[in-house]
Amino acid sequence: MAAALDSQAVGLNKTIEMVNPGVMAMLSERGRRIYFPKMGILAQSAEARGKAINATIGTALEEDGSPLCLPSIASQMNLPKSAAFPYAPSPGLPEIRELWGKMLPRKNPGLAGKTFSLPVVSCALTHGLSVAAYMFCNDGDVLLTPDLYWENYDLIFGVSFGGQVVTYPAFNAAGGFNIDGMRRAMAARKEKKLVVSLNFPNNPAGYTLLEKEVPALKELLLAEAEAGRQLVVLIDDAYFGLVFEKGVYTQSVFADLCDAHPNLLAVKLDGPTKEDYVWGFRVGFITFGIKGGTPALYQALEGKCAGAIRANISNASMPAQSMLLAAWKNPAYEAEKRKAFELLKGRYEEIKNVLGAHPEYLDEFEPLPFNSGYFMCVRLRKSDPEKVRQKLLADHSTGVISLCGILRIAFSSTPTAHIGTLFANLFAACKALR
Ligand SMILES: Cc1ncc(COP(=O)(O)O)c(C=O)c1O
Incomplete structure (x- = not known):
């Protein structure tokens, strides 16, 4: 109990x-x-804080009261x-x-x-x-x-x-x-x-x-x-x-x-x-x-x-x-963050461009609604997502995630220059499996 x-x-x-x-x-x-x-x-x-002798703290201190630490780590x-x-x-x-x-x-x-x-x-x-x-x-x-x-x-x-x-x-x-x-x-x-x-x-x-x-x-x-x-x-x-x-x-x-x-x-x-x-x-x-x-x-x-x-x-x-x-x-923080945001936004826009330029891709897969974040997903029209994932790995040296019957693509971690190839590979893998 x-x-x-x-x-x-x-x-x-x-x-x-x-x-x-x-x-x-x-x-x-x-x-x-x-x-x-x-x-x-x-x-x-807390009651002993500031006392001349404080033997309450469960960390180790140097003789001068500073944290005892190893130079190989502190350096x-x-x-x-x-x-x-x-x-x-x-x-x-x-x-x-x-x-x-x-x-x-x-x-x-x-x-x-x-x-x-x-x-x-x-x-x-x-x-x-x-x-x-x-x-x-x-x-x-x-x-x-x-x-x-x-x-x-x-x-x-x-x-x-x-x-x-x-x-x-x-x-x-x-x-x-x-x-x-x-x-x-x-x-x-x-x-x-x-x-x-x-x-x-x-x-x-x-x-x-x-x-x-x-x-x-x-x-x-x-x-x-x-x-x-x-x-x-x-x-x-x-x-x-x-x-x-x-x-x-x-x-x-x-x-x-x-x-x-x-x-x-x-x-x-x-x-x-x-x-x-x-x-x-x-x-x-x-x-x-x-x-x-x-x-x-x-x-x-x-x-x-x-x-x-x-x-x-x-x-x-x-x-x-x-x-x-x-x-x-740090005054530089906001500008640095903006730069990182622009990088991810550029990849997002590249995906939109690639999909817009290749209406034939829609025969094999359709994007789920996306507008933000690190990822986008595609639903395959005719092929099995896990089989496509395996084929992408085996034949196209391309990794994506298969979950809930869809494929998740992390554009956060895909260089902009690879985005076009990634979707071309996906299209080829879907077609080859039919
Ligand atoms: C929706 C969502 N929530 C929470 C987390 C966990 O984040 P953290 O790495 O901060 O634990 C993730 C990480 O992938 C996530 O995708």
């Missing part, structure tokens, strides 16, 4: 219950039990030792949390004046999603997602936390986001609580909502919340910012949902992994927003997140947080 709830968890739960009992109902069993220990080792260590670091070697706090460096929180309204003007939690640092988005599953997904809970989703959701929500991944067709007949399909899928579920995933730009499709599609999505979620459904909306913004067409929504839907309804908890999972091209750094953020959210509610949710992080990875990479913090304050 599980042990009784710790008094610190009880305290957080009371706060949440007082501000919004619906949020308590959204928490999983684990989410209710977890807390960030304010007593114990961390508290005692590779362009950071002060104190910004690289010690642990970061479980919820992340306070300064990076503040700064990311300030960057959000700059990137999403719709957030101006709205309240949301301080972002908590995760070990990149995978871990952010995993922490969200820890907090909100019980055995049997539903994760509702379009049928084109990042396959790791299965391991995180399904295998690790026992959730059911329930899908609806991502696109409607007009090639837009299938809001009616989402509505029908929601109506078919009788559970009071639903965890809903929204990922734009989408992996694998490379689709982001058009500006004109956003109000209908918001209306649907609002109507569900108004009817009493408790919605935990996970907004996976991994590819945020990479929008290549006019009329496509450039903001995160978090800006629209973070104050939509007291029954709708918006959980934003984002970070520099893809936004800033630092895949191996392993830094991400978890941010909460709900209508009527108070600082006390947000601090309680941040505390639970920090507890889940402490129980799991303890804390995210210190050197990565320090480097990112410095980069975001």
